[in-house]
Amino acid sequence: MSVRAGVVVTGTEVLTGRVVDRNGPWLSDQLFALGVDHAHTVVVGDRDDDMLAALGFFARQGLELIITSGGLGPTEDDRTAEIVGRFQGREMVLDEATEARIWEILSGLRTRWPHLDEDAIRRANRKQAVVPRGAAILPPVGTAPGLVVAPAPSSAGSRFPVVVVLPGPPRELQAMWPAAVETAEFRAVLAGASSYRSKMLRLFGIPESEIAATMRVAREGGVDLDALEITTCLRRGEIEIVSRWEPGADDVYRAFEDVVRSRHADVLFSDDGRSVDTQVADMLRSSGISVACAESCTGGLLAARLTELDGASEYFPGGLVTYANEAKSELAGVPASLIAEHGAVSEEVAKALADGARAALHAEVGVGITGIAGPGGGTEGKPVGTVWLSVSRGDVDPVARLTRRVHLPGGRADVRDRSTTVALHLLRRLLMGESDAPGERAAEPSAAAAGEPSGTHGPAATEGGPVGDE
Amino acid sequence: MSVRAGVVVTGTEVLTGRVVDRNGPWLSDQLFALGVDHAHTVVVGDRDDDMLAALGFFARQGLELIITSGGLGPTEDDRTAEIVGRFQGREMVLDEATEARIWEILSGLRTRWPHLDEDAIRRANRKQAVVPRGAAILPPVGTAPGLVVAPAPSSAGSRFPVVVVLPGPPRELQAMWPAAVETAEFRAVLAGASSYRSKMLRLFGIPESEIAATMRVAREGGVDLDALEITTCLRRGEIEIVSRWEPGADDVYRAFEDVVRSRHADVLFSDDGRSVDTQVADMLRSSGISVACAESCTGGLLAARLTELDGASEYFPGGLVTYANEAKSELAGVPASLIAEHGAVSEEVAKALADGARAALHAEVGVGITGIAGPGGGTEGKPVGTVWLSVSRGDVDPVARLTRRVHLPGGRADVRDRSTTVALHLLRRLLMGESDAPGERAAEPSAAAAGEPSGTHGPAATEGGPVGDE
Numbered sequence: 001m002s003v004r005a006g007v008v009v010t011g012t013e014v015l016t017g018r019v020v021d022r023n024g025p026w027l028s029d030q031l032f033a034l035g036v037d038h039a040h041t042v043v044v045g046d047r048d049d050d051m052l053a054a055l056g057f058f059a060r061q062g063l064e065l066i067i068t069s070g071g072l073g074p075t076e077d078d079r080t081a082e083i084v085g086r087f088q089g090r091e092m093v094l095d096e097a098t099e100a101r102i103w104e105i106l107s108g109l110r111t112r113w114p115h116l117d118e119d120a121i122r123r124a125n126r127k128q129a130v131v132p133r134g135a136a137i138l139p140p141v142g143t144a145p146g147l148v149v150a151p152a153p154s155s156a157g158s159r160f161p162v163v164v165v166l167p168g169p170p171r172e173l174q175a176m177w178p179a180a181v182e183t184a185e186f187r188a189v190l191a192g193a194s195s196y197r198s199k200m201l202r203l204f205g206i207p208e209s210e211i212a213a214t215m216r217v218a219r220e221g222g223v224d225l226d227a228l229e230i231t232t233c234l235r236r237g238e239i240e241i242v243s244r245w246e247p248g249a250d251d252v253y254r255a256f257e258d259v260v261r262s263r264h265a266d267v268l269f270s271d272d273g274r275s276v277d278t279q280v281a282d283m284l285r286s287s288g289i290s291v292a293c294a295e296s297c298t299g300g301l302l303a304a305r306l307t308e309l310d311g312a313s314e315y316f317p318g319g320l321v322t323y324a325n326e327a328k329s330e331l332a333g334v335p336a337s338l339i340a341e342h343g344a345v346s347e348e349v350a351k352a353l354a355d356g357a358r359a360a361l362h363a364e365v366g367v368g369i370t371g372i373a374g375p376g377g378g379t380e381g382k383p384v385g386t387v388w389l390s391v392s393r394g395d396v397d398p399v400a401r402l403t404r405r406v407h408l409p410g411g412r413a414d415v416r417d418r419s420t421t422v423a424l425h426l427l428r429r430l431l432m433g434e435s436d437a438p439g440e441r442a443a444e445p446s447a448a449a450a451g452e453p454s455g456t457h458g459p460a461a462t463e464g465g466p467v468g469d470e
Numbered sequence: 471m472s473v474r475a476g477v478v479v480t481g482t483e484v485l486t487g488r489v490v491d492r493n494g495p496w497l498s499d500q501l502f503a504l505g506v507d508h509a510h511t512v513v514v515g516d517r518d519d520d521m522l523a524a525l526g527f528f529a530r531q532g533l534e535l536i537i538t539s540g541g542l543g544p545t546e547d548d549r550t551a552e553i554v555g556r557f558q559g560r561e562m563v564l565d566e567a568t569e570a571r572i573w574e575i576l577s578g579l580r581t582r583w584p585h586l587d588e589d590a591i592r593r594a595n596r597k598q599a600v601v602p603r604g605a606a607i608l609p610p611v612g613t614a615p616g617l618v619v620a621p622a623p624s625s626a627g628s629r630f631p632v633v634v635v636l637p638g639p640p641r642e643l644q645a646m647w648p649a650a651v652e653t654a655e656f657r658a659v660l661a662g663a664s665s666y667r668s669k670m671l672r673l674f675g676i677p678e679s680e681i682a683a684t685m686r687v688a689r690e691g692g693v694d695l696d697a698l699e700i701t702t703c704l705r706r707g708e709i710e711i712v713s714r715w716e717p718g719a720d721d722v723y724r725a726f727e728d729v730v731r732s733r734h735a736d737v738l739f740s741d742d743g744r745s746v747d748t749q750v751a752d753m754l755r756s757s758g759i760s761v762a763c764a765e766s767c768t769g770g771l772l773a774a775r776l777t778e779l780d781g782a783s784e785y786f787p788g789g790l791v792t793y794a795n796e797a798k799s800e801l802a803g804v805p806a807s808l809i810a811e812h813g814a815v816s817e818e819v820a821k822a823l824a825d826g827a828r829a830a831l832h833a834e835v836g837v838g839i840t841g842i843a844g845p846g847g848g849t850e851g852k853p854v855g856t857v858w859l860s861v862s863r864g865d866v867d868p869v870a871r872l873t874r875r876v877h878l879p880g881g882r883a884d885v886r887d888r889s890t891t892v893a894l895h896l897l898r899r900l901l902m903g904e905s906d907a908p909g910e911r912a913a914e915p916s917a918a919a920a921g922e923p924s925g926t927h928g929p930a931a932t933e934g935g936p937v938g939d940e
Contacts, residue, residue, distance in 0.1 A: 013703035015511060016502075017495015018710060024513065025487015032486075039520055041485060043494065043511040046701055050509055057527040075682040075702055076695075120683030171880055212545040213590030231516055232545055233483035234639075240488060299777030300770030303791040307769030310845055310882060318797035320790065321773040327788035327831060331801070361797060375780055410641050412780060 003193040004037045005065035006058035010080055011168065012045040014070070022170045023069040030177060031065075035193035039063060046077040055087045055163070064160040065189045070168030072144035074124030081147060084163050085132030089152035092130050095137060095145075099129035102143050136183040141172040148183045162189050198244040199253070201260060202270035204425050208234055210264070211241060218259040227252045237421045238276070269428065276424045277309065283431045284315035284365075289395070291427065292361030293319040294332040294353035296344065297371040297387060302420045317361045322353065332356025332368075343382070345370050347403055350388035354401075364395040365430065367423050371408075373415045385409060387419045391426045393435075400435035402426045473663040474507045475535035476528040480550055481638065482515040484540070492640045493539040500647060501535075505663035509533060516547040525557045525633070534630040535659045540638030542614035544594030551617060554633050555602030559622035562600050565607060565615075569599035572613050606653040611642040618653045632659050668714040669723070671730060672740035674895050678704055680734070681711060688729040697722045707891045708746070739898070746894045747779065753901045754785035754835075759865070761897065762831030763789040764802040764823035766814065767841040767857060772890045787831045792823065802826025802838075813852070815840050817873055820858035824871075834865040835900065837893050841878075843885045855879060857889050861896045863905075870905035872896045 007027050013019045024041040031038045039061065042054040051071075058066050071080030085092050102125045128144050131137060138146030147165035151158060162185045166173045180186055203211075211232050219225050227249040232241050241260065245253050261268060269276060284291060293302050303319035306312055322328040325344055329336045334352040342348045353368025371387025378384035390403040406422055408415045477497050483489045494511040501508045509531065512524040521541075528536050541550030555562050572595045598614050601607060608616030617635035621628060632655045636643045650656055673681075681702050689695050697719040702711050711730065715723050731738060739746060754761060763772050773789035776782055792798040795814055799806050804822040812818045823838025841857025848854035860873040876892055878885045 011703065012699075012701040012712070013705070013710070015494070015508060016498045016712075017492075018712070019703055019705055020490055022487075024485070028486045038485060039515070040524065041513040043513075045509070046699075053527075053531055054510065057523075061523055074679045076685060077701055117680065117683045120679055120686070123686075124679050124682060171884075209544045209590055209594050210587065212594060213587045215546055216590070216593075229482075231482040231547055233481065233489055235483070235489055240483065242482070242486075242488070295770075298774070299782070299786075300765075300773030300789060300791065303770030304768070304774050304886075307791075307793065308883070312769070313793055316769075317794035318791045318801065319770060319793075320801075321770065321777075321788045323777065323783055323789075324787035324831075331788065331790075331830065360801065361794075413778070414641070416774075 002037050003035070003065065003189060004039045004061070004063045005031050005067065006039055006054075006061070006063045007041040008051065008054050008058075008066060008068040009041060009043045010046065010051060010068060010070040011043075012077075015043050015045045021069075023166075023168070023173050026170065026174060027067055027069070032196070032198070034181070034190060035195040036065060036190070046071070046079070048079060048083055051080070051083045052087060055084070059161055064162065064192070065164070065186075066161045067164045067166065069166050069173055072128065072146075072165070072167045074120075074127060074143075078127075080165055081131055084147065084149050084165050085135075088132060088149045088163060090132035090134055090149065093133045094126065095129050095131050098131065098137055098140075098145050099126060102128055102140060102145075105140060105143055136185055138166075138176050138179045138183075141175040142167060142169065144172070146176045146180060148180055148185045150185045150188075159188060162186060196244050196246060197250070197253070198242060199257070199271070200243075200273055201241045201257070201268060202275070203239045203241070203264055203267045204237065204269055204276070204421075205267040206239065206264065208232060208239055211239060214260055214263050217263065218256050221255075221259065223255045223259065224249075224252050225256065228256060230256075237418045269425070276421070276428055277305065280306075280424055280427050280431065281309050281312070281315070283428070285311070287431070288315075289365055289393075289431070290315045290317055290361075290363040291365040291367065292317055292357040292363035293367040293369070293423075294328075294357035294360075295319065295321050295367075295369045296323060296328070296353070297373040298369050298416050298419050298423075299323060301416055302367060302369060302423050305420050305424070317363055320357055320360060328353065328356075331360060333359060345372055345382055345386060345388060347388055347390070347405065350390035351392065351401065351403055354390040354392040355394070355399075358392065358394050365391065365393045365427070367391050367427060369419055369423055371415065371419060373412045373419075375412060383407070385415050387415065387422070389419065389423050389426055391423070391430045393430055398438055400430060402430050402434060402436055472507050473505070473535065473659060474509045474531070474533045475501050475537065476509055476524075476531070476533045477511040478521065478524050478528075478536060478538040479511060479513045480516065480521060480538060480540040481513075482547075485513050485515045491539075493636075493638070493643050496640065496644060497537055497539070502666070502668070504651070504660060505665045506535060506660070516541070516549070518549060518553055521550070521553045522557060525554070529631055534632065534662065535634070535656075536631045537634045537636065539636050539643055542598065542616075542635070542637045544590075544597060544613075548597075550635055551601055554617065554619050554635050555605075558602060558619045558633060560602035560604055560619065563603045564596065565599050565601050568601065568607055568610075568615050569596060572598055572610060572615075575610060575613055606655055608636075608646050608649045608653075611645040612637060612639065614642070616646045616650060618650055618655045620655045620658075629658060632656060666714050666716060667720070667723070668712060669727070669741070670713075670743055671711045671727070671738060672745070673709045673711070673734055673737045674707065674739055674746070674891075675737040676709065676734065678702060678709055681709060684730055684733050687733065688726050691729065693725045693729065694719075694722050695726065698726060700726075707888045739895070746891070746898055747775065750894055750897050750901065751776075751779050751782070751785070753898070755781070757901070758785075759835055759863075759901070760785045760787055760831075760833040761835040761837065762787055762827040762833035763837040763839070763893075764798075764827035764830075765789065765791050765837075765839045766793060766798070766823070767843040768839050768886050768889050768893075769793060771886055772837060772839060772893050775890050775894070787833055790827060790830060798823065798826075801830060803829060815842055815852055815856060815858060817858055817860070817875065820860035821862065821871065821873055824860040824862040825864070825869075828862065828864050835861065835863045835897070837861050837897060839889055839893055841885065841889060843882045843889075845882060853877070855885050857885065857892070859889065859893050859896055861893070861900045863900055868908055870900060872900050872904060872906055 028038045044050040136148040144167045229244040300321045328334040333356040350368045354366040358366035368390045374384035385408040393400040408418045498508045514520040606618040614637045699714040770791045798804040803826040820838045824836040828836030838860045844854030855878040863870040
């Protein structure tokens with residue numbers, strides 16, 4: 001029997017997108033690890049009826065577990081605890097131990113922020129200590145306690161759904177989760193859970209329709225794909241194939257993966273969950289090679305992405321953001337004459353930026369990016385989305401290079417973000433020993449060198465384009 | 471009468487968070503502009519039953535309009551059109567005009583990517599042209615047509631809910647939206663919609679509990695807050711207060727805003743929807759002042775944020791990412807002795823980075839950021855989250871400066887992101903003419919200068935902390 005759960009994310013600010021929900025996805029991973037099937041996430045605004053409707057929807061679907069995030073704060077629009085209490089048929093009571101505990105937490109705060117309205121704090125304290133009678137209370141991480149609330153014994157007689165009430169800030173929600181799982185109510189739910197296996201394959205440089213074809217080939221070759229749950233998606237220009245199956249279907253999955261491997265050997269870059277970011281970081285760390293970048297249109301995004309991972313200082317001394325042409329010349333040593341002759345968005349300038357980054361930061365490897373992110377600045381010959389990227393490695397003789405032009409779809413943010421993905425894949429290939437033949441011009445990149453179909457449109461040109469739509 | 475809508479976002483990759491949904495929030499804004507109330511967003515995985523359950527939930531809620539995004543692609547798990555057809559009681563038929571249209575679009579593709587499997591493309595073509603009989607067909611932006619599907623005349627007799635079926639890629643969905651709104655089916659829904667007004671106030675430098683107190687003060691002062699729909703949230707360290715009301719309640723809103731203004735004059739920085747990013751950009755552009763940055767812990771994020779906006783080249787020549795100490799010295803001219811004496815994370819180094827950025831990029835204003843983003847590197851005196859920020863302006867005599875130390879909560883990504891928010895607010899205040907008294911040390915920032923309560927904990931230290939929990 002499989003146990004199913006639903007997540008309710010509260011907050012008009014999430015519904016309208018002013019805040020991106022990080023809790024639904026995080027909870028999805030946790031549920032998966034516990035063998036619980038995540039059926040739905042519902043985002044609701046701050047209205048009692050909408051929240052109640054979502055809880056009712058999940059209950060009617062027969063879900064055994066409901067997790068809510070948000071709505072435990074001190075303001076009047078934070079009403080989750082009360083609504084869940086009503087839903088489960090439990091009256092609200094002040095829990096004095098919890099009130100005292102919160103007051104203790106707030107004392108430190110009152111010392112640090114002496115000008116705050118004490119009355120406001122005291123009310124917030126009390127509000128957050130009013131809970132459904134008989135609920136399991138999870139100790140606060142901030143000031144809000146969490147709750148695990150089973151239906152009142154007097155209601156329909158079912159022990160399900162159990163509702164887990166967690167605070168909205170991801171840091172608090174995540175810290176509180178283990179305590180929620182340990183409650184008797186949660187354990188009762190888990191008694192029926194089964195286990196799954198899953199694996200993710202990542203590919204870069206083909207359209208999604210090719211995966212559809214590969215799935216048909218597998219099916220025609222006798223692989224029972226119905227035993228697998230396979231989803232494919234395009235993310236930041238890469239295709240992810242995620243498969244999930246019950247332990248008995250291990251052989252089916254292996255057969256499917258074999259078909260993917262044989263058809264897409266040149267573009268399958270990850271089969272162990274590692275992103276290209278992690279792969280590049282691991283290669284740099286293990287080889288002792290350092291990388292620097294000089295960015296124009298990406299404006300620092302590649303440097304920011306390279307330093308997202310802890311420990312980046314081992315291989316990343318720094319970077320240059322050379323937005324103005326003068327900065328390209330003065331900081332990265334790109335001759336002004338080169339810019340005048342070929343334009344700032346050109347193969348020559350991309351190469352010079354890569355070399356200049358190496359020189360300025362004393363790094364073995366340099367990355368240069370120059371392009372037109374839009375919305376303005378495009379021309380017929382160089383439309384918005386045209387980006388030149390070059391990576392070069394100076395600790396070998398002759399200097400090893402990979403240089404590509406891509407035409408990226410989408411708006412300014414898409415073009416900038418996608419450029420960093422292309423740069424990381426070029427960096428990965430360079431570190432694996434690939435390089436352009438010396439003297440070769442890069443205007444027509446070869447298919448083999450970057451794992452992309454031939455033609456001037458690079459791999460990332462396809463998302464949202466005519467193939468791989470969706 | 472108010473018209474209510476629900477959004478169904480499909481895709482296991484969204485449910486599990488591998489892809490962040492941008493369509494729900496975008497659609498929410500569009501619905502709001504049309505006077506339609508956005509009640510729920512449901513995220514469902516790629517399973518027919520879950521999708522049908524979500525549609526049924528919305529129908530039972532009495533929603534007049536349902537919008538789906540995703541599931542129109544060429545792979546086998548893309549099943550939205552068929553499920554919506556079944557839900558509305560309409561059989562699926564091949565639309566030959568649409569098939570021909572898609573084939574035309576694909577021809578360009580086949581020229582550009584000659585090695586693709588032609589059979590795969592032809593099947594994808596046909597699949598995407600099979601639609602519910604009688605549905606309004608929206609011309610493809612990629613290859614997938616959109617649909618507007620009313621219930622079949624033979625079903626229960628209601629004209630609602632109308633289901634609008636849109637592709638998943640935000641670029642396609644957004645481009646297709648106007649055509650959807652123009653259909654007769656959609657217009658029939660809009661006939662019942664009313665209009666709302668809304669306004670957003672942004673504050674920086676107080677905990678959220680203070681807003682709760684302000685709302686009580688307003689209520690006690692006779693402001694009928696029940697006539698307003700008010701939501702508050704913390705986003706990137708700032709508080710947003712969004713109010714929505716029907717036209718008759720204009721006076722109530724004005725009275726509420728007056729209370730907020732009188733209590734929070736020093737921290738209310740935006741009342742016209744402009745973000746601090748836009749305010750800074752506007753001030754730089756109108757004054758002809760340029761800004762450069764030298765970043766350590768943020769690793770390029772501030773430069774990336776400054777160049778997010780189109781036209782940044784008018785005031786942003788570039789930046790330095792000085793991760794290694796040698797880079798701080800060589801590129802930003804920070805004396806190695808200064809680093810040795812005070813440490814890389816110090817007031818002195820932050821100031822020197824700001825000045826060095828100005829000098830290296832020939833900018834009037836410089837920003838320096840140096841801190842400990844974690845998870846490693848913290849000490850007792852400088853724990854993870856300690857960040858020194860300095861802004862300086864060299865076109866006035868003496869040089870104007872604002873320098874602050876903050877202790878930011880959360881993980882590595884939070885500390886890095888929040889640092890850029892603090893930097894932008896310092897930049898804003900500097901451009902508005904504020905500066906520290908010459909010779910003043912910044913270790914104990916004054917409350918007035920940065921709009922924050924006194925003490926060494928800066929404004930952004932509060933999110934997820936003991937106050938403003940949620």
